[in-house]
Amino acid sequence: GAGVSQSPRYKVTKRGQDVALRCDPISGHVSLYWYRQALGQGPEFLTYFNYEAQQDKSGLPNDRFSAERPEGSISTLTIQRTEQRDSAMYRCASSLRLAGINEQFFGPGTRLTVL
Amino acid sequence: AQSVSQHNHHVILSEAASLELGCNYSYGGTVNLFWYVQYPGQHLQLLLKYFSGDPLVKGIKGFEAEFIKSKFSFNLRKPSVQWSDTAEYFCAVNMRFGAGTRLTVKP
Numbered sequence A: 001g002a003g004v005s006q007s008p009r010y011k012v013t014k015r016g017q018d019v020a021l022r023c024d025p026i027s028g029h030v031s032l033y034w035y036r037q038a039l040g041q042g043p044e045f046l047t048y049f050n051y052e053a054q055q056d057k058s059g060l061p062n063d064r065f066s067a068e069r070p071e072g073s074i075s076t077l078t079i080q081r082t083e084q085r086d087s088a089m090y091r092c093a094s095s096l097r098l099a100g101i102n103e104q105f106f107g108p109g110t111r112l113t114v115l
Numbered sequence B: 001a002q003s004v005s006q007h008n009h010h011v012i013l014s015e016a017a018s019l020e021l022g023c024n025y026s027y028g029g030t031v032n033l034f035w036y037v038q039y040p041g042q043h044l045q046l047l048l049k050y051f052s053g054d055p056l057v058k059g060i061k062g063f064e065a066e067f068i069k070s071k072f073s074f075n076l077r078k079p080s081v082q083w084s085d086t087a088e089y090f091c092a093v094n095m096r097f098g099a100g101t102r103l104t105v106k107p
Helices: none
Strands: A005-007 A010-013 A019-024 A031-037 A044-050 A053-056 A065-068 A075-079 A088-095 A110-114 B003-005 B010-014 B019-021 B024-026 B033-038 B044-050 B056-058 B064-068 B073-078 B087-093 B101-106
Touching: A005 A088, A010 A019, A019 A088, A019 A110, A031 A075, A044 A065, A044 A075, A075 A088, B003 B087, B010 B019, B019 B101, B024 B073, B033 B064, B033 B073, B044 B056, B044 B064, B044 B073, B073 B087
Parallel strands: A010 A110, B010 B101
Antiparallel strands: A005 A019, A019 A075, A031 A044, A031 A088, A044 A053, A065 A075, A088 A110, B003 B024, B019 B073, B033 B044, B033 B087, B056 B064, B064 B073, B087 B101
8 A cells, every 4th residue: 555655755856945845644543754764874753743733843943943743634834944954854754543652655756955 | 861772783694593682761750662674675673562561571483572670670581593683673652763783684
């Protein structure tokens, strides 16, 4: 069956531009997570949703980062006024049941490069 | 503060050697523990998980891990590694991940 998909797979943008990263979770999965992963590091938690409700956004680095999941399925992570330090792999994951206690299924990630 | 520590950044072993990767955590609430693996060019995928019950859990590909509550540890083990185990291994506590350990197995 289809796994978690993310688009675009690669995004190159200029400093100061806004970017929107999309995540399409596995159908029927209740929870959706966003992570950022720098080279040589583990995934860094950003935020997660149960259905359409954002439960924890404590990992978002600053107010340039926001996420939404309006219909409880597809989610968008938006970074406004991008900076070079935002360059990283952005990973999305979903889980069948409520967050925290379930296996997460990861997507392929979006590699963001800010010039 | 919540944290997950993986002690080894890069481990190099020969085939058939035994493996143990350390994971310690600092967490105030209920812990659900995971080990994920990322093979070169692939997604993160689950190796094994612990929620409750028997603290020795077995996962895929011959991996196992032991939860020692008193030590706040969840170390990953495999008795005999193969070249195909070359990958990056991540310990996770709930939604927090460690920095990862890169395992290289020499044929």
